[in-house]
Amino acid sequence: MDHTLSFVRSMALGCAVKLGVADAIHRGGGHVFLHDLIAALPNPVTASKLPHLGRLMRVLTTSGVFAQADDGAYCLTPVSSLLVSDGGKRKNQTQLVRLHLSPLVVSPFTNMAEWFTSDDGEDTAFKMTHGADFWGVCERHAEFSKLFNEALASDSQFIMDAAIHGAGRQVFEGIKSLVDVGGGTGEAAKAVARAFPHIKCIVLDRPQVIDGIPAGGPVEFVGGDFMDFIPQANALLLKFVLHDWNDKDCVRILRRCREAIPPRQAGGKVIIIEIVVGSSSEAIYHATQQLYDLHMSMVTPGMERDEKEWCKLFMESGFTKYKINPLLGLRSIIEVFP
Numbered sequence: 200m201d202h203t204l205s206f207v208r209s210m211a212l213g214c215a216v217k218l219g220v221a222d223a224i225h226r227g228g229g230h231v232f233l234h235d236l237i238a239a240l241p242n243p244v245t246a247s248k249l250p251h252l253g254r255l256m257r258v259l260t261t262s263g264v265f266a267q268a269d270d271g272a273y274c275l276t277p278v279s280s281l282l283v284s285d286g287g288k289r290k291n292q293t294q295l296v297r298l299h300l301s302p303l304v305v306s307p308f309t310n311m312a313e314w315f316t317s318d319d320g321e322d323t324a325f326k327m328t329h330g331a332d333f334w335g336v337c338e339r340h341a342e343f344s345k346l347f348n349e350a351l352a353s354d355s356q357f358i359m360d361a362a363i364h365g366a367g368r369q370v371f372e373g374i375k376s377l378v379d380v381g382g383g384t385g386e387a388a389k390a391v392a393r394a395f396p397h398i399k400c401i402v403l404d405r406p407q408v409i410d411g412i413p414a415g416g417p418v419e420f421v422g423g424d425f426m427d428f429i430p431q432a433n434a435l436l437l438k439f440v441l442h443d444w445n446d447k448d449c450v451r452i453l454r455r456c457r458e459a460i461p462p463r464q465a466g467g468k469v470i471i472i473e474i475v476v477g478s479s480s481e482a483i484y485h486a487t488q489q490l491y492d493l494h495m496s497m498v499t500p501g502m503e504r505d506e507k508e509w510c511k512l513f514m515e516s517g518f519t520k521y522k523i524n525p526l527l528g529l530r531s532i533i534e535v536f537p
């Protein structure tokens with residue numbers, strides 16, 4: 200039953216994010232009793248639902264999202280600290296939770312067995328369920344597209360901190376120009392431009408993503424298809440892009456990358472921020488990387504790759520050397536050289 204009901208844990212987390220529980224506990228000084236919690240939630244909960252809120256909190260406390268002090272008050276844990284937005288002042292992962300648990304993303308998982316046994320030629324359960332691939336659904340559903348862009352933007356703010364001010368800093372040193380390929384609304388490129396003002400930063404993404412963004416900030420935006428053309432630069436950044444694509448398309452994108460950068464001696468390189476399956480010896484990371492891989496395989500034609508699979512892609516695309524640095528949590532920063 201634990202295996203059968205594990206989705207209830209995920210949905211309880213999604214519910215707590217929508218209700219703003221982590222923010223309410225944070226505002227209450229990190230120590231809040233149930234009856235105060237109901238009053239502190241930014242989204243009002245009917246008083247008659249108080250016992251149900253207690254049951255929700257019990258599940259989330261047992262699973263480690265929240266903790267309970269000896270006097271029974273609820274507290275934050277390292278997990279729920281990531282969900283405190285503090286009115287938008289704190290970098291957080293709430294939009295990423297909302298995205299992964301949104302009905303459009305979750306519904307294909309109810310069709311997994313049907314997808315495995317279907318011979319309709321659809322490459323993902325997502326496409327079989329919605330009749331369009333991920334980007335097609337983004338075009339059809341403006342709210343979903345907004346959530347997707349916000350989720351990835353907040354994730355970029357979050358992980359680029361670790362990349363620039365932590366384990367990955369040396370990766371950006373010495374670069375003069377950088378294109379963030381599939382860079383979304385430009386949060387990762389903006390973080391690079393803020394930390395290294397001498398680096399000329401350009402973001403390449405689909406015109407649908409770029410069109411509404413006002414010009415004139417610290418980074419330049421270019422609308423286009425990275426399968427066809429990537430602007431020339433010293434270095435390219437690909438964050439959470441290649442895991443959306445199958446090997447054939449990854450090789451096509453990486454060959455375009457290879458054409459856009461100078462030789463290694465002149466400082467040319469591609470910087471990839473992605474999961475490297477098996478990068479950590481900690482069992483929880485490995486298990487979550489495998490879950491993420493199955494997730495990607497149902498939602499996109501892509502996958503999460505281990506070092507051997509990454510190496511094969513790099514060599515097939517004309518690169519000769521790579522270096523993997525574990526970055527934060529599930530992800531690594533990979534430097535790939537011509």
Ligand SMILES: C[S@@+](CC[C@H](N)C(=O)[O-])C[C@H]1O[C@@H](n2cnc3c(N)ncnc32)[C@H](O)[C@@H]1O
Binds near residue numbers: 354382383423437439
């Ligand atoms: C998973 S998101 C990652 C966004 C960003 N790199 C980040 O991590 O925040 C993948 C991005 O690739 C863009 N994309 C998908 N297909 C593309 C294409 N053919 N040409 C350019 N961008 C594309 C999407 O619009 C989206 O912004």
